[in-house]
Amino acid sequence: MSGSWILGVDPVPWARAQMALTLAVHIVLVPLGVAWAFMALVANYKGIHHDDADALRLAQRWSKYMAVTFAVGAVTGTVLTFEFGLLWPNFMEKFGAAFGIPFAVEGLFFFTEAIFIAIYIYGWKRLKPWPHFWTGVPIVIAGIGGTASVVAANAWMNEPSGFTLNKAGEVVSVTPLDVIFNKAMPLQTLHMLVAAYLVGGFLIASVYAVAMLRGKRDRYHRLGFLIPFTIAAIAAPVQMFVGDELARWVYNNEPTKFAAIELVPKTSTDVPETLFGHLNADGQVVGGIPIPGLASILSDPADGTATQIEGLDSFPKGSRPTTREVNTVHLAWDAMVGLGTMLFLLSAWFGLAWLRRRDIPKSKWFLRAAAVAGVASILSMEAGWVVTEVGRQPWIVFDYMKVTQAATENQGVWLTFLVISALYAVVGVTLVLVLRLMARRFEAGDADGSGDSGSDPGAPYSPRPLPEPDREPVGAP
Amino acid sequence: MTDTVAAILLIGIVAYAIFGGADFGAGFWDLVAGGAKRGARPRSVVNHSIGPVWEANHVWLVFILVVLWTAFSEAFGSIMLTLFVPLSLAAFGIVLRGSSFAFRKEVTRVSSQRNFGAAFATSSVLVPFCFGAVAGAVASGRVPAGGVAGDHWSSWLNPTSILGGVLAVTVCAYLAAVYMVWDAHRFAGPEMEEYFRRRAIASGIVAGVVAFAGIFVLRADADYLFDRLTGVALPIVILSGLFGIGSLVLLLRRHHRGARVLAIGAVATVIVAWGVAQWPYLLPESLTISAAAAPDATLASVLIVFGLAVVIILPALGLLYYLDQRSLLDADAAEPGPTG
Numbered sequence: 023m024s025g026s027w028i029l030g031v032d033p034v035p036w037a038r039a040q041m042a043l044t045l046a047v048h049i050v051l052v053p054l055g056v057a058w059a060f061m062a063l064v065a066n067y068k069g070i071h072h073d074d075a076d077a078l079r080l081a082q083r084w085s086k087y088m089a090v091t092f093a094v095g096a097v098t099g100t101v102l103t104f105e106f107g108l109l110w111p112n113f114m115e116k117f118g119a120a121f122g123i124p125f126a127v128e129g130l131f132f133f134t135e136a137i138f139i140a141i142y143i144y145g146w147k148r149l150k151p152w153p154h155f156w157t158g159v160p161i162v163i164a165g166i167g168g169t170a171s172v173v174a175a176n177a178w179m180n181e182p183s184g185f186t187l188n189k190a191g192e193v194v195s196v197t198p199l200d201v202i203f204n205k206a207m208p209l210q211t212l213h214m215l216v217a218a219y220l221v222g223g224f225l226i227a228s229v230y231a232v233a234m235l236r237g238k239r240d241r242y243h244r245l246g247f248l249i250p251f252t253i254a255a256i257a258a259p260v261q262m263f264v265g266d267e268l269a270r271w272v273y274n275n276e277p278t279k280f281a282a283i284e285l286v287p288k289t290s291t292d293v294p295e296t297l298f299g300h301l302n303a304d305g306q307v308v309g310g311i312p313i314p315g316l317a318s319i320l321s322d323p324a325d326g327t328a329t330q331i332e333g334l335d336s337f338p339k340g341s342r343p344t345t346r347e348v349n350t351v352h353l354a355w356d357a358m359v360g361l362g363t364m365l366f367l368l369s370a371w372f373g374l375a376w377l378r379r380r381d382i383p384k385s386k387w388f389l390r391a392a393a394v395a396g397v398a399s400i401l402s403m404e405a406g407w408v409v410t411e412v413g414r415q416p417w418i419v420f421d422y423m424k425v426t427q428a429a430t431e432n433q434g435v436w437l438t439f440l441v442i443s444a445l446y447a448v449v450g451v452t453l454v455l456v457l458r459l460m461a462r463r464f465e466a467g468d469a470d471g472s473g474d475s476g477s478d479p480g481a482p483y484s485p486r487p488l489p490e491p492d493r494e495p496v497g498a499p
Numbered sequence: 500m501t502d503t504v505a506a507i508l509l510i511g512i513v514a515y516a517i518f519g520g521a522d523f524g525a526g527f528w529d530l531v532a533g534g535a536k537r538g539a540r541p542r543s544v545v546n547h548s549i550g551p552v553w554e555a556n557h558v559w560l561v562f563i564l565v566v567l568w569t570a571f572s573e574a575f576g577s578i579m580l581t582l583f584v585p586l587s588l589a590a591f592g593i594v595l596r597g598s599s600f601a602f603r604k605e606v607t608r609v610s611s612q613r614n615f616g617a618a619f620a621t622s623s624v625l626v627p628f629c630f631g632a633v634a635g636a637v638a639s640g641r642v643p644a645g646g647v648a649g650d651h652w653s654s655w656l657n658p659t660s661i662l663g664g665v666l667a668v669t670v671c672a673y674l675a676a677v678y679m680v681w682d683a684h685r686f687a688g689p690e691m692e693e694y695f696r697r698r699a700i701a702s703g704i705v706a707g708v709v710a711f712a713g714i715f716v717l718r719a720d721a722d723y724l725f726d727r728l729t730g731v732a733l734p735i736v737i738l739s740g741l742f743g744i745g746s747l748v749l750l751l752r753r754h755h756r757g758a759r760v761l762a763i764g765a766v767a768t769v770i771v772a773w774g775v776a777q778w779p780y781l782l783p784e785s786l787t788i789s790a791a792a793a794p795d796a797t798l799a800s801v802l803i804v805f806g807l808a809v810v811i812i813l814p815a816l817g818l819l820y821y822l823d824q825r826s827l828l829d830a831d832a833a834e835p836g837p838t839g
Contacts, residue, residue, distance in 0.1 A: 089601065089604075093597050093601035097557075100590070101590050101593070103565070104579075104590040111576040111577075111580040112576065114579070116576075118568040119569065119570075119794055120797070122565060122572070122797070130804060133558045134811065134812065134815060137555045137819045139554070140551045141819055141828065144828035145827065195794050196800075432583040441591060453602075456605050459607075
């Protein structure tokens, strides 16, 4: 081993940081990849079926934005594929035969998605309306299937199953379906899928909420708000239910993680739900607002406060999260549930107003709240991933392999971490700037009445045959 | 079954080379197209040519990685452990390339286009070089098996790896130019057609020379591979040479579609020759395909997924390429003929 090529820096914390950073960035693009296509299709359907020019324009522009976010999502996803090997070669070497299976399935979905997103995005001009619409449908299906596959792999790390090891610790037989449909998979998958629609919806609606606050209240902007916000508002209550089920599932199946989530140092009954607060160095709960008995009641409503929750001290020290990790998990949990609840209330506000008046709530505060809901929903989703990932520590494959055993020995990871942090910062900022630039250009096109300026997509489904006079080549600078 | 899965891996590499490779090559021509004004038209051909298809082509890379880590986990772990540096560089390059290409299409200021273009084009050269160097490292037996890292630098900075890297860049450039002759014919007019024809011929000759010089490099640096390439794999190597020469002849005679088929054949056979020469090793002389293979059920899953891909993905890809070749995929303004 020639690991001395760049200083003697322990790669493990850097590998964790790099994985966390690249996952945290990629996951923001996931809801856009998964849910935006669906929203575009809703607008597209409305556009064709009701001959609605605003809806059609919306669908077309969304697909233009999607082209950019999907490209960035595809390459940041590829980075993750590399990182499984670059950062965790021992994990892959030992468990690739099992862990890889859901990814092989995911490959199918990713392929489908990449092919049809290209056809859909590039097909606006020359394909006929309905066939074009239908080329968008596989994107939605592939987005759902792809999410399910990747989350299945993550769930397997929480609940490894479907393989047997020999005495040397090598995987000697595999039951593929048990790997994919491991115990944690169904609820975790559902939770992430709903999250994708929830975050995607709130995020896109938030952009139009800002526009409406700035006085752009025309039908185009209203639609741009209503379609995604409605989807998010439907997803929010569903997520409350799914999240609650999943939490109880974690209570029953991942007691270590649950002890960290609920900040329970010692096994006991009548456990309070502690809002905020943390464990001190002695492992005692400090600060926070305890709601008596609530954690026990939520864990098993049938037994109420008599429900016993296993404490952190019932797990050996090296096999459970450290105090710092416990505090991170608990704070992330509070953030996820707190933000999620607020998003649910916002959705309820919208729902009531819609039922009563068939309109968006009149208050400016509603739009203001909707404008921050996008970022809030992202934070909530990120916090959720922190809960499940940090809550599994110190394991990479629960009860089978620790993160430290999985990591590469390459001591240059600190450097790749720095490089990729800088790269992602630049790409992230540029992505936002480019999307804003596109929006301004579309708007400028609307203002001059042509509906078309520069490389604005121009009218969809333009009449054929092809020749279109007086068009400047767009590719030329 | 093990060999079948290894063959699937090889098919993935061939597909990535002939589809994804050409997209990288397009980036190479973008890089050398000259200043903003002079390079505007060739760059427009590049944009049109790879715009709708590069993401789908890129998925072959993910396919290769996933098949490798699922079916041959030990080889994947060893490659990633030893070749940390070039593979990290490749990952950075992929991010830079994909995002800057997508960004460039959407910005209008010439200076921004130039910056994104530069990032896109240089990373289009960096990434295939790294992959070629990785292939060279594996082929010359510099990646040890069994959870031990080989040398982080000399494993991929050695004659065979440099040969692999340079060959990858030139072959990508060659493929791209051959494809773009046809693309230019479709939407940019005879001037651009000629532009890429000349470049296709030039890069084809360079690629041929590099490949020929490679024989001597391998003889000096990679015994096992050289013996096998001049032994069991020799017929395929010769076939590849014939394809390559044939495609140049057809280019000279302006049979552009035929040239394209032969160019694809030349690249595909080079890779198949490499695969045959390595057989039965995944990591020459330290890890055989059968020793690295996952349990049967895992291999069966990979075969099933591949079967599904043949049924689902191939027709879809066919549809994409069909629509693209029929010029039905064009989100931006149409460019009927040369508009200057």
